[in-house]
Amino acid sequence: MYDREALLAAVDLAALADDLIGGHTGSTRSPMWTCPNPNHAQTGRTPPLSIFRSHHGEQRWRCHGCGDGGTAIDLVLTCKGGTVRDALDFLAERVGHHENPPDHTPARRPTPTHRPVEVGCRDPEGLQRYVDECADRLWKPEGRAIRRWLTKSRGIPVDVLAENKIGADLGPRTQDRPDGMPRALGAVLPTIVDGRAVYAQIRVPHPAPDRPRYLNPRSELAPNPRLTRMRPTERRHPEIVVTEGAIDALSAAAAGYGAVGVLSATYGDDSVALALSRMRQPLVLAFDADDAGHKGADRLAAMLEARNRTPVRLELATGDLNDALRRSDNWPVHLKTVVERAMSTPFVEAAVER
Incomplete structure (x- = not known):
């Protein structure tokens, strides 16, 4: 130790x-x-x-x-x-540091004489206005291209999009935005806490090969929460599916599950493990089927196990959870079957296949 x-x-x-x-x-x-x-x-x-x-x-x-x-x-x-x-x-x-003996008791950190200032969103009203405007524009005629990408290309139901205030940013010439929000066209994926937007990513539908798919606000506007929760329109299952990214979390919500998206495979740190361990529901990890996803899931699972919260692992055959949704003929039944099989044998990884 x-x-x-x-x-x-x-x-x-x-x-x-x-x-x-x-x-x-x-x-x-x-x-x-x-x-x-x-x-x-x-x-x-x-x-x-x-x-x-x-x-x-x-x-x-x-x-x-x-x-x-x-x-x-x-x-x-x-x-x-x-x-x-x-x-x-x-x-x-x-x-050149050495481990302490097993009976070592670490010194307690002195109690601060004052509470540190919590750093939150610099412009909460501006961020909320941006999220509300983009959510409204998604359903107008000018939001049709992004709406079709979300519903047709990604397979996310319209009611799940509306429930989670997913929006459409039509570009810097059309959409006002708070200082620090990326100037780009794409689907707006907000993080909502207690009914208020605290963060928002932009998912670029068709990025160039050398450009990122996800654009994040500067930390001066909104610190990265590392997690985002997506809600189903009707909660049909007790488990929480923990995914890699917001689109996959929306995919889990589309099957009636509460969902938490970890905003990067590398974000599985102590703060994320602590937040997940405080949730009372059974946890199901469904990270991407690539090297980064496997490593990220392994790391997060180990941290959860250290907190006595052993999660179930869903092993994706290829791609990510959204790919599995788009391959399925009956996604709610398919994911329910896979999760139930995994929950009945918690020490065996269940494969999500076509």
């Missing part, structure tokens, strides 16, 4: 980033790095990753493009993969 705080304090996060990501650019006072997230296509002139200290003085990193970030542990996991234990071992060897 390591003293986590002592280990992180001993790590020079900037030097670690230089070694794992590559040399930084910019001044010594304000260095910047490229983002290590393999799903983040970076085309800007300035690298988007910076290093800072939290309110408690802990070194942390953040990509201001996709919102990925965390401690040195998260940086090692993003760059090298493996488990949390692997990352701790790597850092301990790097700084």
